[in-house]
Amino acid sequence: MRVILMRQYNIQIPQRLAYEVLREVDPEGMAARLRGICKCWIYRTYGPNHIWSSDGHDKLKPFGLTIYGFVDAWSQKNLGMFVHVTNNDPRHVAVYFLQLASRAGGIPHKLTTNYGTETVQMEAYQMQLSYTYNQISKEEATKQMHFTKSTHNQKIESLWSQMMKQHNQSIKDNILQMIEYGAYDPENYVQK
Numbered sequence: 001m002r003v004i005l006m007r008q009y010n011i012q013i014p015q016r017l018a019y020e021v022l023r024e025v026d027p028e029g030m031a032a033r034l035r036g037i038c039k040c041w042i043y044r045t046y047g048p049n050h051i052w053s054s055d056g057h058d059k060l061k062p063f064g065l066t067i068y069g070f071v072d073a074w075s076q077k078n079l080g081m082f083v084h085v086t087n088n089d090p091r092h093v094a095v096y097f098l099q100l101a102s103r104a105g106g107i108p109h110k111l112t113t114n115y116g117t118e119t120v121q122m123e124a125y126q127m128q129l130s131y132t133y134n135q136i137s138k139e140e141a142t143k144q145m146h147f148t149k150s151t152h153n154q155k156i157e158s159l160w161s162q163m164m165k166q167h168n169q170s171i172k173d174n175i176l177q178m179i180e181y182g183a184y185d186p187e188n189y190v191q192k
Contacts, residue, residue, distance in 0.1 A: 007147070045074040051146075052079060052108040053155040054097070056087035056118065059168055063175045064186055068096055073112070073155045079104065087118065094121035101129070110143075114150040 002018045005011040023030045045051045051073035058066055066087040070079040080103075082096045101107045111126045113119045123145050131141035151157065178184035185191050 046109075048072055048074050048077075049104065049106065049108050050074055051110045051112055051155075053153050054093075054111065054113045054119075054122070055150055055153050055156040055160070056093075056116075057160050057163070058087070059160075059164060060171060063172060065171070068093055068118075069156060069159060070096070070100055071155045071159050072108075076155060076158065078159060088116075090118050090121040093118045094125055097122045097125060110146055112146040112148060112153055112155075114153060115147045119147075 002013060002015060005013060019030070049072060052070050053073050054068070054070045056066060056068045060066065064085060065083055066085065067081055067083050068087040069081045071077065072079055080096065080100045082092075084092055086092065097111075107126060107129050111122070113122070126144055127138075127141040130136060130144040131138055134141075175184065175186075179186060
């Protein structure tokens with residue numbers, strides 16, 4: 001509740017006050033939360049391209065590879081994975097988004113991602129394109145972006161989990177083998 005008030009309305013309230021209000025409004029939910037049992041939320045999406053989830057994957061960063069990916073929340077289809085030496089540059093992430101939108105023939109109704117410096121330009125493009133082409137107000141256009149914790153971005157995190165189980169180890173093994181044979185130097189800027 002505090003986070004929603006702060007992010008959407010720029011209102012800051014003490015944590016204690018938030019707990020007291022929540023205890024009055026939803027005593028069972030608050031008791032469960034304090035015991036560490038959270039309510040299950042229903043994830044709703046109304047079809048393809050309604051919501052795209054996006055996030056970066058840094059597990060291969062020690063090997064010079066970072067990935068930024070997009071998933072359609074309805075179908076869980078991998079819309080695009082972009083590999084580069086960084087996934088923290090807002091210009092790169094914005095270009096990935098625009099390339100994907102061009103390939104898909106449009107933008108999603110809503111884009112879900114984590115708060116981060118890398119998502120600033122992508123957010124601006126999503127809102128501007130929504131405002132311009134969907135003929136909605138600027139206030140409505142701001143609702144086309146949904147920010148969440150990276151760990152709560154379930155759809156893209158599911159993709160990263162599958163990728164780690166199926167591919168990360170073989171990628172790491174190949175890179176280590178290339179280093180061992182002298183065919184790859186991770187310190188060489190050109191080879192990175």
